[in-house]
Amino acid sequence: MKDLLTMNELAPEEIMNILDQAERFKDGESWNQGTSKYVANLFFEASTRTKCSFEMAERKLGLEVIPFEAQTSSVQKGESLYDTVRTLEAIGVEAVVIRHDLERYFDELGGLKTKVINGGDGCGNHPTQCLLDLLTIRQEFGGFENLQVAIIGDIAHSRVARSNAEALTKLGAKVVFSGPREWFPPEYQDSYMTVDESIAASDAVMLLRIQHERHSSTSLLTREEYHESFGLTVSRKERMKEKGIILHPAPVNRGVEIADSLVECDQSRIFKQMENGVFIRMAVLKRALENN
Ligand code: CP
Numbered sequence: 001m002k003d004l005l006t007m008n009e010l011a012p013e014e015i016m017n018i019l020d021q022a023e024r025f026k027d028g029e030s031w032n033q034g035t036s037k038y039v040a041n042l043f044f045e046a047s048t049r050t051k052c053s054f055e056m057a058e059r060k061l062g063l064e065v066i067p068f069e070a071q072t073s074s075v076q077k078g079e080s081l082y083d084t085v086r087t088l089e090a091i092g093v094e095a096v097v098i099r100h101d102l103e104r105y106f107d108e109l110g111g112l113k114t115k116v117i118n119g120g121d122g123c124g125n126h127p128t129q130c131l132l133d134l135l136t137i138r139q140e141f142g143g144f145e146n147l148q149v150a151i152i153g154d155i156a157h158s159r160v161a162r163s164n165a166e167a168l169t170k171l172g173a174k175v176v177f178s179g180p181r182e183w184f185p186p187e188y189q190d191s192y193m194t195v196d197e198s199i200a201a202s203d204a205v206m207l208l209r210i211q212h213e214r215h216s217s218t219s220l221l222t223r224e225e226y227h228e229s230f231g232l233t234v235s236r237k238e239r240m241k242e243k244g245i246i247l248h249p250a251p252v253n254r255g256v257e258i259a260d261s262l263v264e265c266d267q268s269r270i271f272k273q274m275e276n277g278v279f280i281r282m283a284v285l286k287r288a289l290e291n292n
Pocket of ligand 1: 047049050051120129155249250251
């Protein structure tokens, strides 16, 4: 039984094992858990994809899902995250999926037997998003060695960028970054490319949403100006590699980081990523709950 908190804790072999299990679930494999297993999804931040695909994954695995809504829970009375998860553990919940706006919220959950699967922590990590991105890339190219992946946009506020940069580099891909300089963390300066260069030279182009909710001030750029300067425009898409693919964790701001007409174009894998998310989350839940 294992937590999944960050991509950093997974060795390359373990990442490949999760991707392989996800492929087997995609091909119809089922998991016989023996006795009933109970899980809960604790979302303290908005989500459509992560929350719904975890719920889909849990139902496909035949897990018992204990309903939890932050708005009607005793968190509203001031109960801590630790006491919330400890309570669920006491009543028999074996694994929780948590999304929280506090970076590394999981540091306060040490010592619990209930396994924690991180569904996103502030600007920190989003390991299951990263794993579904990796699965989508591997389906397309067969592996990661010698691939170049461009991550473009609001890098500083993106947990997806951080998780993907760690994992892709570990697996042998080259990661380059692009986007507005003011949203560019100093540690990635050596991997900076212009938007035009990075889109034309990369095998996978991953666009990121502007995370307005994590900004202390509003951007000086209008939507149109951002699109022209840093977005995947129709003309930039024409200069992509013939076999290059477009990724986006979503939700997408159509017409901002990507042209509306490109969201479902021939090279886009955005909805494939969401489909893969269910199988990845099945694999991660199995890993969290099985005795090994
Ligand atoms: N990609 C992603 O995490 O989407 P949600 O915020 O809708 O879960």
